[in-house]
Amino acid sequence: xxxxxxxxxxxxxxxxxxxxxxxxxxxxxxxxxxxxxxxxxxxxxxxxxxxxxxxxxxxxxxxxxxxxxxxxxxxxxxxxxxxxxxxxxxxxxxxxxxxxxxxxxxxxxxxxxxxxxxxxxxxxxxxxxxxxxxxxxxxxxxxxxxxxxxxxxxxxxxxxxxxxxxx
Amino acid sequence: xxxxxxxxxxxxxxxxxxxxxxxxxxxxxxxxxxxxxxxxxxxxxxxxxxxxxxxxxxxxxxxxxxxxxxxxxxxxxxxxxxxxxxxxxxxxxxxxxxxx
Numbered sequence: 001x002x003x004x005x006x007x008x009x010x011x012x013x014x015x016x017x018x019x020x021x022x023x024x025x026x027x028x029x030x031x032x033x034x035x036x037x038x039x040x041x042x043x044x045x046x047x048x049x050x051x052x053x054x055x056x057x058x059x060x061x062x063x064x065x066x067x068x069x070x071x072x073x074x075x076x077x078x079x080x081x082x083x084x085x086x087x088x089x090x091x092x093x094x095x096x097x098x099x100x101x102x103x104x105x106x107x108x109x110x111x112x113x114x115x116x117x118x119x120x121x122x123x124x125x126x127x128x129x130x131x132x133x134x135x136x137x138x139x140x141x142x143x144x145x146x147x148x149x150x151x152x153x154x155x156x157x158x159x160x161x162x163x164x165x166x167x
Numbered sequence: 168x169x170x171x172x173x174x175x176x177x178x179x180x181x182x183x184x185x186x187x188x189x190x191x192x193x194x195x196x197x198x199x200x201x202x203x204x205x206x207x208x209x210x211x212x213x214x215x216x217x218x219x220x221x222x223x224x225x226x227x228x229x230x231x232x233x234x235x236x237x238x239x240x241x242x243x244x245x246x247x248x249x250x251x252x253x254x255x256x257x258x259x260x261x262x263x264x265x266x267x
Binding site for chain 2: 010026048064074075100158
């Protein structure tokens with residue numbers, strides 16, 4: 001039953017990803033991207049990461065996509081001029097196919113290993129995913145967390161300085 | 168039964184599509200959205216591996232990727248507005264002022 005849902009969501013995600021790269025109007029691309037984000041949020045729930053799914057919907061589908069749509073409408077962008085057929089398209093198709101073949105080859109040949117932890121689905125059910133994330137983030141990853149806050153501050157100041165008419 | 172390879176295959180397909188979009192599109196905002204698509208496919212890889220290995224570190228990393236993506240969105244879109252004000256276009260083919 002779960003595998004049917006998996007393939008259904010995969011189909012929707014890939015079709016929306018195709019819409020992102022093929023739609024002529026940027027607004028349609030943005031809506032396809034929102035659709036992909038929701039599909040990935042469904043995957044995060046299936047992978048026992050409900051906090052990540054909530055963050056995905058709030059930060060990506062909420063904040064970042066609203067920012068992108070706002071800029072598209074602010075600049076009043078029309079549809080893109082018809083794409084010329086160039087060698088560039090062929091080369092980029094070859095490059096992206098190479099990326100895909102590479103990954104599929106390593107997935108076929110390799111085996112997934114790594115440092116195993118003790119966060120079982122049962123533990124997530126009983127303790128709660130948010131609590132586990134919070135505990136890890138504020139003990140083991142405290143310094144990267146602080147650095148991320150400084151990065152966000154720099155981004156806010158930089159965005160204001162760049163978009164202002166005269167500095 | 169869904170294995171970690173299923174999730175990673177979906178992530179690989181999305182990443183390849185994002186690469187194709189970045190290399191072929193001309194509109195800077197659409198290129199930006201394709202980069203977001205690639206970042207999200209990497210996030211899916213991180214979370215599937217984190218769930219498979221029962222280790223929390225991958226999900227913390229996804230959190231930081233999201234923070235960096237938010238900062239990137241703010242600065243990138245401000246850059247596009249500044250460029251549009253100068254050239255009345257956000258076509259990447261028009262970004263040639265540093266070319267000689």
